[in-house]
Amino acid sequence: MGLSVGSRVGPYELTARLGAGGMGEVYRARDPQLGRDVAVKVLRSVSGDPDLRARFEREARVLAALSHPNIAVIHGFEQAGPEPALIMELVEGETLAERLSRATRPGSMPMPVSEAIELAGQLALALQSAHEKGIVHRDLKPANIKIRPDGTLKVLDFGIAKALAESSLEDVTVADTRAGVILGTPAYMSPEQTQGQAIDKRTDIWAFGCVLFEMLTLTRPFDAPTPADALAAVLTREPDWAALPESTPAPIRTLLRRCLQKDRQRRLADIADARFELADAQTMLSAPSSAPRAESAHRRGTRALVAGLVALVGLVLGAATTYLVVSREPVREPVRFEVSVPFGADSRIAISHDGRRLAYSAIGPAGTDLIWIRDLGRLDATPLLGTEGGYAPFWSPDGRSIGFFAGGSMKRISAAGGPVQTLVERLRPTTGSAAASWGADDRIIFGQVFGPLQIVPASGGTASAVTRLDEAHGEFGHYNPQFLPDGRHFLYDIGGSEQAGRYVGVLGSTERTRVINRRVYPAMATSNGFLLFIEDQRLKAQRFDLTRFAVTGESVTLAEGVTDFTASAGGEAVSYRSAGFPITRLTWFDRSGRNLGAIGSPGRFEVVALSPDDTRAAVSRDADIWVIDLARGTEVRLTSSSDWENFPVWSPDGSRIVYVSGVGQTMGGTLMQTLASGAGQTEVLFKASSLAYPIGWSRDGQFVTYFGSGRMNSMDLFVLPVASPRAAVPFLETPSQEDSNRLSPDGRFMSYSSDETGRAEIYVQTYPPSGQRWRISTDGGRHAHWRADGGELFFLGPDQTVMAVSIEDGARFQAGMPRSLFHIGANPRSSRSPFAPSRDGQRFLVNQMDEDVTAPIVVALDWSAQLGD
Numbered sequence: 104m105g106l107s108v109g110s111r112v113g114p115y116e117l118t119a120r121l122g123a124g125g126m127g128e129v130y131r132a133r134d135p136q137l138g139r140d141v142a143v144k145v146l147r148s149v150s151g152d153p154d155l156r157a158r159f160e161r162e163a164r165v166l167a168a169l170s171h172p173n174i175a176v177i178h179g180f181e182q183a184g185p186e187p188a189l190i191m192e193l194v195e196g197e198t199l200a201e202r203l204s205r206a207t208r209p210g211s212m213p214m215p216v217s218e219a220i221e222l223a224g225q226l227a228l229a230l231q232s233a234h235e236k237g238i239v240h241r242d243l244k245p246a247n248i249k250i251r252p253d254g255t256l257k258v259l260d261f262g263i264a265k266a267l268a269e270s271s272l273e274d275v276t277v278a279d280t281r282a283g284v285i286l287g288t289p290a291y292m293s294p295e296q297t298q299g300q301a302i303d304k305r306t307d308i309w310a311f312g313c314v315l316f317e318m319l320t321l322t323r324p325f326d327a328p329t330p331a332d333a334l335a336a337v338l339t340r341e342p343d344w345a346a347l348p349e350s351t352p353a354p355i356r357t358l359l360r361r362c363l364q365k366d367r368q369r370r371l372a373d374i375a376d377a378r379f380e381l382a383d384a385q386t387m388l389s390a391p392s393s394a395p396r397a398e399s400a401h402r403r404g405t406r407a408l409v410a411g412l413v414a415l416v417g418l419v420l421g422a423a424t425t426y427l428v429v430s431r432e433p434v435r436e437p438v439r440f441e442v443s444v445p446f447g448a449d450s451r452i453a454i455s456h457d458g459r460r461l462a463y464s465a466i467g468p469a470g471t472d473l474i475w476i477r478d479l480g481r482l483d484a485t486p487l488l489g490t491e492g493g494y495a496p497f498w499s500p501d502g503r504s505i506g507f508f509a510g511g512s513m514k515r516i517s518a519a520g521g522p523v524q525t526l527v528e529r530l531r532p533t534t535g536s537a538a539a540s541w542g543a544d545d546r547i548i549f550g551q552v553f554g555p556l557q558i559v560p561a562s563g564g565t566a567s568a569v570t571r572l573d574e575a576h577g578e579f580g581h582y583n584p585q586f587l588p589d590g591r592h593f594l595y596d597i598g599g600s601e602q603a604g605r606y607v608g609v610l611g612s613t614e615r616t617r618v619i620n621r622r623v624y625p626a627m628a629t630s631n632g633f634l635l636f637i638e639d640q641r642l643k644a645q646r647f648d649l650t651r652f653a654v655t656g657e658s659v660t661l662a663e664g665v666t667d668f669t670a671s672a673g674g675e676a677v678s679y680r681s682a683g684f685p686i687t688r689l690t691w692f693d694r695s696g697r698n699l700g701a702i703g704s705p706g707r708f709e710v711v712a713l714s715p716d717d718t719r720a721a722v723s724r725d726a727d728i729w730v731i732d733l734a735r736g737t738e739v740r741l742t743s744s745s746d747w748e749n750f751p752v753w754s755p756d757g758s759r760i761v762y763v764s765g766v767g768q769t770m771g772g773t774l775m776q777t778l779a780s781g782a783g784q785t786e787v788l789f790k791a792s793s794l795a796y797p798i799g800w801s802r803d804g805q806f807v808t809y810f811g812s813g814r815m816n817s818m819d820l821f822v823l824p825v826a827s828p829r830a831a832v833p834f835l836e837t838p839s840q841e842d843s844n845r846l847s848p849d850g851r852f853m854s855y856s857s858d859e860t861g862r863a864e865i866y867v868q869t870y871p872p873s874g875q876r877w878r879i880s881t882d883g884g885r886h887a888h889w890r891a892d893g894g895e896l897f898f899l900g901p902d903q904t905v906m907a908v909s910i911e912d913g914a915r916f917q918a919g920m921p922r923s924l925f926h927i928g929a930n931p932r933s934s935r936s937p938f939a940p941s942r943d944g945q946r947f948l949v950n951q952m953d954e955d956v957t958a959p960i961v962v963a964l965d966w967s968a969q970l971g972d
Contacts, residue, residue, distance in 0.1 A: 106130070112143050112188045113181035131193060134178075137904070137926045138696045142175075142193040145183045169238065172488050173229035175249075175259050194257045199314070200245035207321050216350050217388050219318035221485070224381045224520050225256035226311060228488050230374045231522075233258075234304040241302060243310035244291045245317065254483075289333035290323045294365045297334045305367045308374055312362025319355070320346040324363065338365070352387045354380035375522060382519035441959040442477060442678075451495055451667050452960055454678050455502040458671030460518070461678060461960060462496040462505055474507050476518060479962060487516055489523045497539045497547075499561070500672075506547060506561075508537045511861045513549060515561065526563040529861065538625070540593065542586040548593055550582035553817055556595055558610070570595070571613045576602055579793055579812060588630040588649060588672070594618070596625070605636070607652040616652045625667070629674030633967065640664050642679050644966070661966055677963045689720060689731070690951045694907075696925025699946065703736045710750050710936040711950050714757045714779070715891075717941045720948060721751035721760050721779070728762050730779055733948075739781045750935070752797045753779070755804045761788055761797050763809075772796065772811055774823070789829050794818070799845035808834075808853070810842040820844040820855055834872065843886055846870060847893050852916060854879070854887040854896060865898045867916065879908050879918050891942035903927050905938060905947060927951065 106128070110117050115132040118140070122129050127146040134141050170176060179190040197205075199222070206214050226248065233240065240247075240258065249257045289297070293309035296302060316324045324342035327333040342363060347356065358380035364370040371377065442461065452463045461477040465484075474490040477483075487493075492509040498518075499505070506515045506526070513527040530537065530551060539549035545561040548569060559566040572578045584595045592609050605619040605626045619626070619636070626636035634647035634654055642665040645658040661677070668679035687708045691699035702720070709723040720731045728741040728751050742748045746765045753760060760779050763772045772795030777785040788807070789795075795811035806822050813819030813836045820835040820842075835841055839859040846853055853870045856863045865880040865887045879887070883901035890897070896908045896918070905924040911917035927938060927949050938949045 106145060106183060112145070112183045113179075113190075115141060115143055115181070115190065117143060132190075134190075136695065136923065139926070140193045141178055142191045143181075143183075144189040144191060146187055146189075169233055169236065171229055171232040172491070173225050173256050173258060174232065175257050192257075194249045194251060194259065196249050196251040198246055199248040199250060199256075199318070202250055203245055203317060203321055213321055213348070214318050216319065216348060216352070216355075217385075219315065220352075220355065220381055220384050220388070221254075222250070222256050222318065223311075223315045224378070224385075225488065226258065226314065227374050227377045227381065228520070229256070229258045230304075230307050230311060234307070234374060239302060239304055240307050240310070241296070242288055242291075243307055243314065244288050245314060248314070255486075289330040289337070290325055290327070292334070292337060293367070294338055295367055297337055304374065305370050305372065308362050308371050308377075309367075311374060311377070312359050315355070315362070316342060316347075316359055319348060319351055322346060352384035354383040354387070378517070378519075378521035382517055382521060385519045438964040439961055441961055442479065443959050452669050452678055452680065453496045453498055453505075454669040454671050454676060455498045456500050456672040457502055458673070458676035460498075460502065461669075462498065462518075463960070464494040464496065464507075474505060474516070476505075485520075487518075487520055489520075490514075490516060495537050495539070497541055499541045500543050504541075504561075506539055506541060508539075511858060513537075513539065513547070513559070524563060526561070527557075527559050527566050538583045540585045543590045548584045548586065550580070550584050550595060552582050553580045553812065556581045556584050556593075556608070569610060570608055570615070573602070577792070578602070583625045585627055587628055592652070594626060594628055618647075618652060618654060627668075627670050629670055630672055631674040631967065633674055635661075635668065635670055635677065637665055637668065640666065642668050642677075661963065662961070674967065675964065677966050678960050679963070680960045687950050687952055689722070690949050692925060692927075692947050692949055694924050694945060694947075702733055702948070703731055703738065708950050711939050711948060712751050712753055712936070713939040713941065713948055714753050715755060715942070716757060717946075719757070719779070720939070721753060723749040723751060723762075728760065728777075730760070730781070741777055741779075741781050742775075742785070748775075750796045750798065752800050752807065754800055755802050761800065761807055763796055772809075774807070774809065788825070789823055789831065791831070795821075796842070798843050801846045801850055802848050803850060806846070808844045808846060810844055810855075818842055820853070834870070835868070845887065845889060847889050848891060849893055854889065856885050856887065856898075862901070865896070867896070867918070869916075875916075877916060877918055879921070880906070881921055884921075886936055886938070888938075888940050890940065890944040895944050897924075897938075897940050897944065897947075899927070899937060903937075907944070 106117060108117055108119060112132065114135055117130040117132045119131040120128065121131055121142065127144050130143045130145070132141050132143045175192045175194050177189060177191050181188045181190060203214065205211060230240070242260070247258065247260045249259055251257065291310045291313045293306040296306050313324050325333055325336040325340060327336050358377055361371040452461055454461055459479055461479065463475055464472050465475050466472060472492055472494060473486040473488070474493040474496050475484045475486050487505070490507060490509065493507040494509070496505050496507040503518055504515050505518050506513060508530070511528070511530055512525050513530060514523050514525050516523045526547065537549065537551045539547050541547050541561060546558055547561050548556055548558045550556045555568045555570040555572055557566040558569045570581045572581070578597055581595050581597055584593050586593050587607070592607050595606055595608060597603050597606060604617050604621060605623055607616045607618055618634070623636040623638045626634060628634050628647055628649065632647055632649060633644050635642065635644050640663065641660045642662040643658040643660050645654045646656050647654050662679055665679045668677060670677045686705045688705045689702040689708065689711060691702070693699055706724045712721045714720070718733055720733055722729050722731060726747045726749070727743060728748050730739045730741060741760065744764070748762055748764045751760050751762045758779055759776055761774055761776050764775050765773050772791045772793065773787060774789040774791070774795060774797055775785055776788040777783065791811055793812040795809050797807055797809045799808040804825065806824055809821050809823060810818055811821060813833065817838055818840045819833060819837070821831045822834050823829060823831045834844060834853060835855070837859065839857050841855050841857045844853055844855040851870060852867050854865065854867050857866055862883050863885050864878060865884040866876055866878050868876045879896060880898060884898040884906065887896055887898040894910055896910055898906050900906050904926045906921045907924050908921050909919035938947050940947050
């Protein structure tokens with residue numbers, strides 16, 4: 104088949120030829136279904152070579168087993184006439200070979216040692232992921248490594264990789280290089296590879312050493328004028344160790360020598376072990392060169408921080424700068440500056456105990472949340488690979504490790520990157536609200552909104568409760584813990600009670616002392632005697648007696664409009680930020696993902712709900728409920744109170760709307776009912792004792808469905824009769840987190856999301872419950888919607904793809920396999936219902952990101968000067 108730009112390979116239209124290699128040609132192509140560009144690799148002239156074709160098909164199967172942020176993934180397999188074609192992730196950016204070539208040009212700077220170590224860390228993680236699946240690359244070199252514009256490294260072309268089972272290692276020999284095909288590149292081939300011996304992961308470790316050496320020196324360790332000479336050099340020559348820059352940290356020199364041992368029995372056995380040398384090297388590079396010995400560790404960290412930040416933000420402080428850096432007297436004028444954050448950063452932040460580094464959750468290169476580290480003396484942040492889905496980070500006291508929550512577990516990772524360790528599994532809830540504090544005795548105390556506080560060793564193990572709920576007074580949870588300086592006492596919040604407030608507890612006892620008798624969120628104590636807290640979006644500080652556990656004097660406002668903050672242990676630095684609500688636009692899409700046009704103007708939309716006749720949309724915008732005429736673009740505001748109002752739901756005839764009010768301030772939920780025209784009175788439909796979020800209204804108008812806090816310290820499902828007496832009836836109460844419960848149009852089935860498997864999946868049960876249940880999603884799902892005739896169920900997959908499942912129309916419920924419709928793109932973190940299908944399921948109104956206005960993090964130094972002596 105003669106391929107050219109404009110040709111099609113399956114559904115993919117080739118748009119550009121990217122290049123050719125020894126085994127095939129690579130094209131850029133357009134994926135019409137998901138609206139993205141992909142790479143199409145076509146193996147040429149193999150229709151008459153069954154062995155070569157089989158090798159290519161093995162490549163597809165091998166790649167399909169790999170899923171890692173630093174490895175280019177496979178999307179599918181197609182036929183280009185008689186030739187097979189692999190559909191792969193299109194990685195933008197330059198190859199590492201191009202990056203190194205650019206560094207060798209006259210007048211160019213060599214690659215910084217810090218950059219080389221950072222890239223080596225990402226490369227090691229990619230190889231570790233492949234090796235754990237028994238896959239060896241065998242042709243690792245700079246040309247097969249790409250660096251995306253955001254700095255993410257991607258390993259390309261596992262085309263000659265081979266899945267190796269231990270029982271078949273002896274089969275991987277020079278026989279696989281018959282017909283003159285050498286599976287490898289001479290300058291990067293290991294000694295055993297050049298001799299046709301058995302291949303294992305140590306071959307990749309050798310190549311890893313070659314690549315790292317080249318990044319540091321801009322020369323190959325075994326370069327030669329011809330391939331034959333290069334093969335001979337690999338066997339007989341040592342690298343020129345003197346070529347390494349003088350600034351190369353000693354751990355990197357050790358790592359290179361271990362990777363480039365010709366005897367593989369003496370070579371580094373596992374690439375995962377490289378993380379120790381890489382982490383030590385990063386620590387050495389980031390450590391301050393000198394500091395006054397007479398000062399405390401906190402003071403030294405603060406002064407080094409100030410010096411770096413003066414350069415960072417370009418503050419011209421003149422003599423004041425000298426005073427800040429050199430003087431040993433307290434700084435009396437507060438210093439504030441902003442730190443930019445990546446796209447989609449969560450509002451929750453954590454500062455290390457020494458006040459020098461920030462950690463937060465933000466969207467990573469692959470489109471999922473990662474934990475990011477920002478050294479305040481540097482201009483950029485670094486994502487910690489392996490922390491996908493992570494949120495609510497917290498630091499170890501020594502700053503070497505970070506704990507976080509992800510996928511229903513509490514985990515930890517080195518602050519320099521590396522493998523992730525799971526500390527506690529199957530937490531409740533598995534997503535959203537959780538917080539922890541790492542004590543000096545290497546134990547972690549944590550809370551999850553529902554239930555008591557728990558404690559677990561920082562090495563992992565069984566968690567045990569450290570507080571007890573006073574259920575008689577309506578307590579449903581203890582959360583937001585923080586160890587106090589003595590390591591025995593801790594601050595925490597109590598919710599859902601007339602006793603709500605901030606308390607101090609002590610390990611080994613259920614005794615507690617109320618510090619603040621009103622709701623503040625969150626609060627932290629510092630060893631220099633202050634309590635910091637947020638009240639009415641004001642960051643306040645008040646003096647705090649650490650022996651009597653009592654606040655004294657009046658509080659002072661440090662900043663307005665704050666939604667989260669963090670403070671160093673000694674109180675030298677405080678970081679805070681406001682909610683960065685993204686700007687979104689309501690946009691129509693068809694089933695193929697074709698943009699059919701936007702509705703109205705952009706805004707801060709959260710939940711979107713279509714009226715039963717598809718002519719209007721009810722939305723939550725800026726904590727109020729609005730109704731938008733989709734044909735004319737006109738808007739009617741239904742609410743204007745100071746409460747947080749959200750989750751609008753239409754009545755079956757489109758005349759009324761139910762919504763929740765008050766959740767932002769009271770941790771309770773009041774379901775309100777009003778006319779959709781905005782012309783009538785608003786009435787209380789139901790006042791829940793705790794959290795409640797309406798989600799659906801039955802077709803016959805008799806019931807509203809909602810999800811909220813239940814008896815088992817989790818989010819459960821309820822049905823509320825609209826007619827009096829309005830008493831909520833539990834539909835499903837389990838220890839798992841359930842939400843988004845909607846009745847089918849005929850009222851016989853209930854769809855919902857549950858995390859009972861450890862991640863959110865879509866289920867359907869009979870209504871009323873009869874014990875019959877079906878799992879609908881196969882790979883995760885949220886936000887399920889029924890088509891108006893009940894013939895399809897739509898939901899959002901974890902990769903932000905709208906999925907469709909056919910439902911058999913008849914007495915017996917039967918669901919088909921989920922089908923991908925289209926990718927909705929970046930989804931705002933604050934969106935609780937990102938799409939709504941039309942009645943016929945042919946169009947979808949999507950709450951699409953239009954503009955990100957994530958607020959920067961503000962760092963305040965010597966903020967206590969505002970409180971006086």
